[in-house]
Amino acid sequence: MKKLTNFDLETKKVKKLMHTESKDEMRDKILDAALKRFTHYGASKTTMNEIADDLHCSKASLYYYFPDKKAMHIAVLQKIGEAYFRDMEKEAENVTSASQALFKIVDIRKLFISKFCRLEIFQLLKDVKNTFLEEKKKGMQREIELHTKIIIAGNESGEFNVENPKQVAELLVQASAGLRFAVPDHVTDDMDIDDEMFELVIEKQKQLLTVFINGIKAK
Numbered sequence: 001m002k003k004l005t006n007f008d009l010e011t012k013k014v015k016k017l018m019h020t021e022s023k024d025e026m027r028d029k030i031l032d033a034a035l036k037r038f039t040h041y042g043a044s045k046t047t048m049n050e051i052a053d054d055l056h057c058s059k060a061s062l063y064y065y066f067p068d069k070k071a072m073h074i075a076v077l078q079k080i081g082e083a084y085f086r087d088m089e090k091e092a093e094n095v096t097s098a099s100q101a102l103f104k105i106v107d108i109r110k111l112f113i114s115k116f117c118r119l120e121i122f123q124l125l126k127d128v129k130n131t132f133l134e135e136k137k138k139g140m141q142r143e144i145e146l147h148t149k150i151i152i153a154g155n156e157s158g159e160f161n162v163e164n165p166k167q168v169a170e171l172l173v174q175a176s177a178g179l180r181f182a183v184p185d186h187v188t189d190d191m192d193i194d195d196e197m198f199e200l201v202i203e204k205q206k207q208l209l210t211v212f213i214n215g216i217k218a219k
Contacts, residue, residue: 027065029055035076042118043073077119078135084112085142092146098154099213102147106176106209110202117198143173151216161218172212176205 033054037046048069052059066072087108091101147169154160162168183201 023065026061030062030065030072031076031079034072035080038073038076038119039116040118043076043120048072073119074135080112080116080119081135081139084108085139085146087112088143088146092149092153095150095153095157098150098157098159099217101150101153102172102209102213103206105147105150106202106205109205113198140173140177144170147173154216158218160216162216168212168216172209175208179204179208 030051033051034046037051037054046069048059048062051072052062055061062072066075088105091104091108095101144166148166151160151162151165151169155162155165179201183197183204
């Protein structure tokens with residue numbers, strides 16, 4: 001067997017890297033195409049064939065990256081979820097008024113859900129048990145952490161007086177999330193709510209936030 005030279009080994013590394021980048025790029029293209037379809041037609045009404053047609057590739061190519069549409073659906077939500085958290089984390093990093101930053105978080109949440117309402121996030125929560133629920137836990141923890149950061153910033157500026165910022169942040173995030181299920185007078189089988197009810201949930205979240213802020217303001 002011919003012994004590989006340093007040049008050969010380096011060339012092999014470069015080719016492997018290019019192949020990896022190519023795979024990552026193709027995966028991103030698939031997710032972008034799926035996101036467009038999901039947000040326009042709804043996730044449940046979109047087929048793998050339609051996504052493949054949009055990309056001018058075979059359906060088999062999609063299955064190379066994702067075992068089924070549900071796995072692709074989860075990957076799409078993970079992708080947009082990162083953008084969602086980046087927007088919220090910007091607010092937590094650049095706090096001028098902690099109260100305003102907390103209200104801004106609610107507005108970011110409202111914009112995100114309004115924009116991606118056809119992704120059937122709550123339907124997926126009902127259908128899958130382990131994979132997405134684990135992502136949901138991580139997402140909740142990230143929200144608690146950034147709320148904690150904002151409350152700490154409020155303490156440091158003299159706007160708030162909170163002994164345990166993380167505990168208060170956890171309570172606020174959990175209470176806000178609970179309104180999603182407590183406010184509607186009924187929930188459909190797909191766990192969805194209409195626009196009017198969604199606006200009411202957001203309004204209640206802001207009312208709840210007002211009560212929290214009044215309770216933790218420095219006297």
